[in-house]
Amino acid sequence: MDIIFGIKGNILIAQLLGEVDHHCSAKARADIDETMRGYGSKDLIIDLSRVTFMDSSGIGIILGRYRKLSASGGRMAIAGGSASVKNILSMAGIFTIIDYTDSVDEAIEYLMRKEVS
Amino acid sequence: MEKILKVQMAAELENQGLARAVAAAYASELDPTVEELTEIKTAVSEAFSNAAIHGYPDGSYGNVSMEFGTIKPDTIVIKISDKGVGIEDIARAMEPLFTTDTGEERSGMGFTVMESFMDKIKVDSKPGEGTTVTLIKKLDTYYEF
Numbered sequence: 001m002d003i004i005f006g007i008k009g010n011i012l013i014a015q016l017l018g019e020v021d022h023h024c025s026a027k028a029r030a031d032i033d034e035t036m037r038g039y040g041s042k043d044l045i046i047d048l049s050r051v052t053f054m055d056s057s058g059i060g061i062i063l064g065r066y067r068k069l070s071a072s073g074g075r076m077a078i079a080g081g082s083a084s085v086k087n088i089l090s091m092a093g094i095f096t097i098i099d100y101t102d103s104v105d106e107a108i109e110y111l112m113r114k115e116v117s
Numbered sequence: 118m119e120k121i122l123k124v125q126m127a128a129e130l131e132n133q134g135l136a137r138a139v140a141a142a143y144a145s146e147l148d149p150t151v152e153e154l155t156e157i158k159t160a161v162s163e164a165f166s167n168a169a170i171h172g173y174p175d176g177s178y179g180n181v182s183m184e185f186g187t188i189k190p191d192t193i194v195i196k197i198s199d200k201g202v203g204i205e206d207i208a209r210a211m212e213p214l215f216t217t218d219t220g221e222e223r224s225g226m227g228f229t230v231m232e233s234f235m236d237k238i239k240v241d242s243k244p245g246e247g248t249t250v251t252l253i254k255k256l257d258t259y260y261e262f
Contacts, residue, residue, distance in 0.1 A: 021137075022166040022223075023130040029222060053137070053155070055162040056226040064222035084155045091233060092214075092226050 001028060005035050008108050012041035015104075017050045025057040029064055042074045045107045049080025058085070059092045066098055075114060077107040118186035118194060120146070128169040128181045128199060136165040136183065143185040144193055149256050156234035157193065157254060163227040164197040164250045171217065172201030172248055191256045200247040207240050 001024040006013040014032050036044065044065060048054070062078065069076050077099045078089070089095060101107040124139050126132045140161040144154055161183075168181045184196040204210045211232075216225030231238050235252045242248040 019134060021130075021133050021162055022170065023133045025222075053158065053162075055159050055166070056224045056230050057166070059224035059226050060222040063224060084152065084159070088159070088226075088230060091229060092224055 003028060003031055006104075007039055007041070009112070010042040011045060011108060011111055012036050012039060012043070013045045013047060013104055013108075015047040015050060019053040020051055020058045020061070021053070021055050022057040025061050028061055032061075032065060033068070042072075043111050044069055044074065044076045045079055045104060045111070046076070047079045047104050047107075048082075048085050049103075051081060051085055054081075054085045054088055056088065056092075058088060059094065062089070062094060062098065063092070075111055077101060077111055079104045079107040118188055120185075120187045122185040124183045124185075125180050126183075128173045128179045128201070130166060130169050132181075133162055133165050133169070136181070137162050139183065140185070140195065147187065147191060147193060147256050153254070153256055157195075157252075160231045160234045160238075160252050160254075161195060161197065163231050164195075164252065167227050167250070168197060168199035168201065168248065170223075171204075172199035174202060177201070193254050193256065195252040196249055197252070198247060198249040203244040203246055203248055204240070204242040205244050207242055211240065 001020055002017045004015040012035060046062060066076050079101050101110055122143055137158045141154055141158050144157045165181055173179045179199060179201055182198045186194045188194060209215055211228040213229045214225040216223045231252060235254045237253040239251040
């Protein structure tokens with residue numbers, strides 16, 4: 001799995017590419033945390049639109065980031081993802097605590113609107 | 118059971134993708150839908166990572182065996198075994214969100230995912246002797262023309 005990072009204001013966008021499993025999850029977590037720190041980002045969007053496979057390790061990556069962001073007052077959104085990716089996340093109740101949008105653009109708009117209000 | 122395929126690989130997480138690929142190759146013979154194939158790959162991925170992470174903790178070395186079989190015409194049976202430390206309390210290990218993890222951010226959802234994606238799952242384990250997870254799924258795509 002690879003991650004492409006993008007920045008929009010205070011928001012870090014992490015686009016996960018390929019297969020997300022336990023083999024790559026430790027590195028993914030460290031890369032996201034390090035990049036958040038490096039850019040001093042406040043909020044995070046995890047873009048799952050180009051994930052071709054995900055097992056329960058994805059739940060760990062997302063919940064772990066959510067906990068860290070909650071502690072620092074940041075916010076998070078999930079954008080995109082195939083039906084099976086969303087199925088796994090909903091099994092763990094992720095969408096009851098983290099907001100979902102269909103695209104990164106919508107997620108950016110959503111987080112920025114939240115910031116203003 | 119027919120069409121038996123046995124595969125053994127080192128219980129290293131870097132083999133997780135290979136375990137999925139073998140499962141997908143075997144299941145493909147049964148003409149699954151894309152969704153069924155994803156579900157089988159995901160369940161195998163969970164079972165393999167459980168064996169690699171929990172079966173052989175603290176860097177201990179061992180193998181994971183996978184046995185595939187077909188109950189004709191359309192049911193796939195997958196047994197994933199390790200000879201690692203075993204599970205003391207199987208019922209507890211299978212509870213959603215249960216994890217022995219103390220900082221690695223594991224979700225404890227592995228067995229729940231396996232149960233959701235397969236029709237039946239059976240766990241046999243003895244402390245000190247290892248664990249076998251049996252996954253069974255009937256594929257619904259049986260076309261008659």
